[in-house]
Amino acid sequence: MIELRPFEKLGKSDHGWLKANFHFSFADYRNQDRIHWGALRVWNNDRIAPQSGFPPHPHRDMEIVTYVIKGAITHKDHLGNEGRTEAGQIxxxxxGNGIQHAEYNMEQAETELFQIWILPNKQGVPARWETVQFPADARDGRLVPLASGRGDDGAIPLYADGSxxxxxxxxxxxxxxxxxxxPTYLVPAKGRIEVRGSDGKVVTAKARDGVAIVDQDEIEIVALEDAEIVLVETDRLN
Known part of the structure; x- marks a missing residue:
């Protein structure tokens, strides 16, 4: 199947400094039909006002990937990690066994990002944080693994069965x-695309729409406009 999940129908919240849209159940948004997709548990589209952000808070046993669409996000955690991740990077x-972190938009303009959570395949691992400056032109015309639990060369490792x-x-x-x-989930960060399945199913998605895919041997992604695409593929949950 290939299912379009339009941006306008996603869960949402507005805290003033944070405007968020939820592809899956999160915070006060509850949808029993959208708890996870394979091992993918959370996909939030966050827009964070300048000079604001998430104060220190804890997490355990989750793989959390942040893909920055525009602006930048600055990370700090109790392990002493600190860094700034710019648009097009993760x-x-x-x-793992527990981390306390804060994420701030220290820029002079709004930051937009995808916050993506993937269920881990190991519990209680040592907590860690990493960012890598991936060359943007290496992704022209193809999908490149940026984070992976499958041993993909150059990708940031994940404790998860997916990429x-x-x-x-x-x-x-x-x-x-x-x-x-x-199970695969993709969202155009920018532009408009057509997703064609091996079973003949076709959907058209614009920026921020979600496309949920399963039981497809292969897909073809056709750009109707210049597009930037983020895709998460995982194993099924037992």
Whole structure:
């Protein structure tokens, strides 16, 4: 199946400094049909006002990936990690046996990002944080693993049975991606695309729409406009 989940129908909250939209149940948004997709548990589209952010708070046993769409996010945690992640880049936090962290937009303009949580395949691992400066042009016309529990070269490791990929596609171009039936969720960060399944199913998605995919051997992503795509593929939950 391939199911379109329009941005306008996602869960949402507005705290003034934070405007968030939820692809899956989160905080006060509850949807029994949208608890997870494979091992993917959370996909939030957050817009954070300048000079504001999330004060220190704890997490345990979750793989948390932040993909920055515009602006930048500054991370600090109790382990002494500190860093700034810019648009087009990711940071990965393995909450593991417990981490206390804060995330702030220290910029002069709004920051927009995807906050993505993946259920881990190991509990109680040492907590950690990592960011890597991935070359943006390496993703032109293809999806590249940026974070992975599958040993993909160059990707930030995950304690999870899955991977997060990103790529850019020019209008009129397309990408083919093997999925082998695995649960997959993709969101265009920018632009408009068409997703074509191996079973003939076709959906059109615009920026911030979600596309839930399962039981497809392969998909073709066709850019109707210049597009930036983020995709998470995981194993099924037992």
């Amino acid at each position: 940071q990965v936090m393995s909450a 997060l990929m990103a790529g850019t596609v020019k209008a009129g171009q397309s990408i083919r991606q093997k999925l082998n039936g695995k």
